Amino acid sequence: MTMTTHEATSRTPLRLWPGVVAAVLLVLTRFVLPAIAPDAQFFGVDAQLIAVVSGLLFAVTILVWWMFFSRAPWPERLTAIGVMLVAIVAIRPLTHASIQGGMMGMMFYIYAVPVTLSLAFVAWAVASRPLSEGRRRAAMVAAILIGCGVWTLARTNGMLGGVAELEWRWTPTAEERLLAQETSEDPQAAPPPPAPAAIAKAPIAAQADHRPVAVPEVSAAAKIDTAAPAAAAPEAGLPASEGDFTRAEWPGFRGPDRDSVVRGVSINTDWSAAPPLEMWRRPIGPGWSSFAVRGDLLYTQEQRGDDEIVTCYRVSTGEPVWRHRDPTRFWESNGGAGPRGTPTLHRDRVYAFGATGVLNGLDAATGKVVWSRNVSTDTGRKIPDWGFASSPLVVDDVVVVAAAGTLAGYDIATGEPRWQGPSYGGSYSSPHRVTIAGVDQIVLLGGPGAVSVAPTTGAVLWEHKWAPGAIVQPAMTADGDVVINALAGAGGMGTRRLHLTQGSGEWKVEERWTSNGLKPYFNDFVVHEGHAFGFDGNILSSINLEDGTRKWKGGRYGNGQLVLLADQDLLLVLSEEGELALVAATPDKFTEVARFPALDGKTWNHPVLVGDVLLVRNGEEMAAFRLSVVGR
Numbered sequence: 001m002t003m004t005t006h007e008a009t010s011r012t013p014l015r016l017w018p019g020v021v022a023a024v025l026l027v028l029t030r031f032v033l034p035a036i037a038p039d040a041q042f043f044g045v046d047a048q049l050i051a052v053v054s055g056l057l058f059a060v061t062i063l064v065w066w067m068f069f070s071r072a073p074w075p076e077r078l079t080a081i082g083v084m085l086v087a088i089v090a091i092r093p094l095t096h097a098s099i100q101g102g103m104m105g106m107m108f109y110i111y112a113v114p115v116t117l118s119l120a121f122v123a124w125a126v127a128s129r130p131l132s133e134g135r136r137r138a139a140m141v142a143a144i145l146i147g148c149g150v151w152t153l154a155r156t157n158g159m160l161g162g163v164a165e166l167e168w169r170w171t172p173t174a175e176e177r178l179l180a181q182e183t184s185e186d187p188q189a190a191p192p193p194p195a196p197a198a199i200a201k202a203p204i205a206a207q208a209d210h211r212p213v214a215v216p217e218v219s220a221a222a223k224i225d226t227a228a229p230a231a232a233a234p235e236a237g238l239p240a241s242e243g244d245f246t247r248a249e250w251p252g253f254r255g256p257d258r259d260s261v262v263r264g265v266s267i268n269t270d271w272s273a274a275p276p277l278e279m280w281r282r283p284i285g286p287g288w289s290s291f292a293v294r295g296d297l298l299y300t301q302e303q304r305g306d307d308e309i310v311t312c313y314r315v316s317t318g319e320p321v322w323r324h325r326d327p328t329r330f331w332e333s334n335g336g337a338g339p340r341g342t343p344t345l346h347r348d349r350v351y352a353f354g355a356t357g358v359l360n361g362l363d364a365a366t367g368k369v370v371w372s373r374n375v376s377t378d379t380g381r382k383i384p385d386w387g388f389a390s391s392p393l394v395v396d397d398v399v400v401v402a403a404a405g406t407l408a409g410y411d412i413a414t415g416e417p418r419w420q421g422p423s424y425g426g427s428y429s430s431p432h433r434v435t436i437a438g439v440d441q442i443v444l445l446g447g448p449g450a451v452s453v454a455p456t457t458g459a460v461l462w463e464h465k466w467a468p469g470a471i472v473q474p475a476m477t478a479d480g481d482v483v484i485n486a487l488a489g490a491g492g493m494g495t496r497r498l499h500l501t502q503g504s505g506e507w508k509v510e511e512r513w514t515s516n517g518l519k520p521y522f523n524d525f526v527v528h529e530g531h532a533f534g535f536d537g538n539i540l541s542s543i544n545l546e547d548g549t550r551k552w553k554g555g556r557y558g559n560g561q562l563v564l565l566a567d568q569d570l571l572l573v574l575s576e577e578g579e580l581a582l583v584a585a586t587p588d589k590f591t592e593v594a595r596f597p598a599l600d601g602k603t604w605n606h607p608v609l610v611g612d613v614l615l616v617r618n619g620e621e622m623a624a625f626r627l628s629v630v631g632r
Contacts, residue, residue, distance in 0.1 A: 067081070098156045120146050123143065155167055248292065261564045276580065276614060277627075277628075278624075278625055285303045292343045308355070326354060326360070340389035355383070357377070357383060358375075359372065373415050398455060402429065429471060430444075434452075445470035445473070467487060481500070496515070513547055514548065521535070538559055538560075554589075561574050578601060598616050
C-alpha cells in the first residue's frame with residue numbers, strides 16, 4: 001500500500017479540469033438538451049442535430065485535451081490512443097448490422113463511439129488517480145473497451161428526426177413479432193421458399209393452380225397466399241360492381257395525377273367535436289409503400305421475413321384478401337427492411353415494383369402472376385443504397401419504372417421490354433407524366449437534375465442540370481411550368497421553377513427562379529392557388545410561385561407527408577411520428593386547425609384519402625379512419 005501511494009503521488013498530477021468540463025458540456029448538449037427541449041431551434045438548427053454535432057465536437061475536445069493539455073506522460077498518451085484505435089477496429093465487427101451500416105457505414109465512428117468512449121475515458125482519468133501505474137493502465141484499457149463495447153448490446157431501427165432509434169440488440173423487431181404472431185396463429189403454415197439464385201429475365205407465366213412457377217434460371221418462384229375465403233376463387237375476389245375495372249379512386253402513388261391533391265371532398269375540421277373515427281387497425285410488415293385503392297380493395301407492399309409481398313386488403317374491414325410473395329428481401333440500416341414503391345392499379349391488373357428490382361404484373365382480383373421481370377437485370381443497374389424506390393407509371397400500353405436514374409418501359413400485356421432510356425446517376429423519384437406545350441412526356445428527377453422522355457420510345461426530349469439525386473416528385477404550375485427540387489449533402493437544397501418552350505424540333509429550358517424558401521428532402525410538396533406548400537426540412541413552408549419567396553414557415557412535423565384538400569384550402573399532414581394535422585393551405589400565415597394521434601412509430605408513408613375514408617400506415621401497422629364530411 002505504501003508503494004502504491006508513493007507511485008501515485010510521485011507522478012505529475014493530471015490536469016483534469018479541461019476534460020471534466022468538456023465531458024459535462026457533452027452530457028448537457030448531447031443528452032439533456034434534446035430531452036428538455038426536443039423541438040427547440042437555435043439559429044435555425046434543430047436541437048437534435050445540435051446534440052449530435054456537439055457530442056462529436058466535445059468528444060474531439062476531450063481527445064485534444066488528453067493529447068496536449070493533460071500532463072500525462074507521453075508514452076501513456078500514445079498508448080491510450082493506440083488502444084482506442086485497436087478497440088474501435090476490433091469491436092465494430094461485433095456490433096449489430098444496423099450499427100455497422102447506419103449513416104452509410106459511419107454510425108459507429110461518428111454517432112456512437114465518440115460519445116461513450118470519451119465519457120468512459122474521462123471517468124477513468126478522474127477515478128484512477130490513486131491507483132498504481134499498472135492498475136491505472138489496466139483500468140484504462142477496461143474503460144476504453146467498455147466505451148466501445150457497449151455498442152455491441154444495441155441495434156438501431158433507423159433514423160427518426162435525425163436521431164437513431166436505439167433498442168437493445170435482443171429486443172424483437174416489429175417484423176419479428178408479426179412473424180411470430182403468424183406462426184402462432186397458423187402452426188401448419190409452410191416456411192417461405194428459399195431465396196432464388198436469380199430471377200428470370202423472361203416473363204413468368206401465370207399458373208392457374210397458384211403453385212410456385214417453375215421456369216429456367218429460377219430456383220424458387222413467387223407464390224400466392226389466399227389469405228381470406230373470398231379470394232379462393234377468381235370470381236369471388238371482387239364484388240360484381242367492381243368487375244369492370246374501369247376506375248380506381250386512388251390508382252397509385254399520390255393519387256390519380258401523382259400530385260397528392262384530393263378534389264370533391266370537404267371534411268369537418270372541428271376534430272374536437274367530430275374526431276376521425278377508427279374503423280380498424282392491424283399490424284403490417286415493414287416497407288414505405290403507400291396504397292392504391294379501388295372500391296373496397298386496397299393494395300400495398302410489405303416485407304415479411306425473406307418474402308417481399310404485394311398485399312390486397314378490404315378497405316371496410318382491413319381483412320386480407322390475397323398476398324403475392326417474391327422470395328427476396330431488401331434491408332438497409334437507415335430505412336430498414338421492405339419495398340419502397342407503391343402499387344399501381346390499371347384496369348384488371350396491379351403493377352408493383354420491389355426494392356430489389358422485381359416488377360410484377362398481377363391479377364388485381366386474385367393476385368395471380370400475369371408476368372414478372374427483374375428490372376435490375378434488364379437495365380444493368382445495381383440495387384441502389386436505399387433500394388429501388390420507384391412506383392410504376394402506366395402510360396397507354398406501357399408500364400414505366402425508374403431503376404435508379406434509368407427509365408424503362410414494359411409492354412403492359414406481356415411484360416416484354418419496350419424501351420430503355422439513357423442511364424444517369426442515382427434517383428429515388430418515380431416517373432411523372434406531364435403535358436408541356438401540348439406534348440405528352442415523362443419527367444424524372446435525378447440523374448443530371450431533371451430529364452424528360454417520350455412515353456412511347458424513351459427518347460430524351462430535354463434535360464436540366466441541377467445537383468442530382470432528387471427523391472420527390474416534380475410539380476406543374478397552372479400555366480405549364482415545372483417546379484423541381486434538388487438535394488444537398490444533409491437534406492434538401494431548394495426548389496426551382498422551369499419554363500419550357502419548343503421550337504424547330506428542340507426544347508428550350510429557362511430557369512425562372514431558384515428558392516431556398518422550400519427545401520424538400522423526401523417529403524413531397526403540393527401546388528395550390530399560385531403557391532407551393534411542403535416541408536422545408538422538418539417544418540412546413542409556403543412559397544410564392546411567381547418569384548419563389550417564402551410566405552410563411554411553421555409547424556414541426558418531422559419528415560412527414562401530406563395531401564391537399566383543394567376544395568377547402570386545407571393540408572392533411574401525417575407527421576413523422578404518426579400524428580395527423582390539418583393546416584390551412586393559404587399564403588397569409590401558418591395556421592394549424594386540428595391535430596389527432598393516428599399511428600405510433602416512424603411514419604414515412606404517404607396517406608390516402610378516398611371519400612371519407614383515410615388510410616395511413618408505417619412500417620409496423622396500418623389503420624383506416626372515417627372522417628366526418630361536411631353536409632352529412
